[in-house]
Amino acid sequence: RSEKLIFKHQSPNDNLVVNYDNKETIKIKKETGLPIYWFSAKEKIEPGCYLENDELVFQSEEHKMFFAKISDLPLPGSHNLENILAASTVGFIHNIPGKIILRALKNFPGAPYRLEFIGEFRGIKFYNDTCATTPEATLAALESFPKQPIILILGGKDKKLNYENFGIAIRQNKKIKKIILLQHPAYDASLKILSALKKHLDSEKIIQTSNLKVGVEIALQQAKANDLILLSPAAASFGMFKNEFDRGDQFNKIVKNL
Incomplete structure (x- = not known):
């Protein structure tokens, strides 16, 4: 419900970043006319970020970019991987270079008290x-x-x-x-x-x-x-x-x- 409230208050110039691995959030595609970017740790998707052979990929209509390896990431856990994919997708939407995103991922210490x-x-x-x-x-x-x-x-x-x-x-x-x-x-x-x-x-x-x-x-x-x-x-x-x-x-x- 909270996700739906967020996108219903977005403007036509906004983008929506959605977890492709969540069956409930996938349904949002049918309920919004906003541009959607996906992130997934399980499937190849476009446009957005996903995991391919232990590498993080950003895929759009124009190009495919490998920008990080799992071994580059200091934060353990599948939940951290999902957060990293989501944050990286936002970075690419705003045209931040892959090497800058990688540097930020390497230096991010994670949330306190959570692994x-x-x-x-x-x-x-x-x-x-x-x-x-x-x-x-x-x-x-x-x-x-x-x-x-x-x-x-x-x-x-x-x-x-x-x-x-x-x-x-x-x-x-x-x-x-x-x-x-x-x-x-x-x-x-x-x-x-x-x-x-x-x-x-x-x-x-x-x-x-x-x-x-x-x-x-x-x-x-x-x-x-x-x-x-x-x-x-x-x-x-x-x-x-x-x-x-x-x-x-x-x-x-x-x-x-x-």
Whole structure:
């Protein structure tokens, strides 16, 4: 609905940038007379930006331009790729050269608290995904790192969510080395997560702690060079922290003081 409100208030001189991979947004084509540019991570489209053999392409009636490779992009995750394709499409609409777009993509650090790269210590990378307050968000974060071994820090306050499928998905992810589970008297989600995990994982894979700093230190002890430590809690923060941003800030401070 919000997308429709946006294009209904556009003028005839405006352009519309639409996600071709979303079945709902494709329908907008029939409802507007505005020029449409597409972006897609799955299909070759025109005009717009898409992914072809791990390269980002801008295609128009006049020309086809390869302007970046997946390896050029510092931000992990399919959601970041979609955002990059959308932003690049806007850049090309405004005639920004491909090399300028590539430079901007390489230098963009990403949104804070959402798969934010914090730093590297002893060859171990740290990512802050404190805004992942649902199991689905944490699973999406894990899918962003298909190759690196992961020590996952999670747990928090319940939002009346179901974690049974989460436990199954965690078992199926062979890249997870250890799970650091944050515990607190207010953290009822941690109890649900623990129950779901114990049905599918050996207990030795789960380490519980009531202190984030201790959790990071334990994760560091378990990690080796080329591993990554990911804070992606799958739950709300209240009780141990003021809010999810406070949780993220404390994590950042702990990592930077290592």
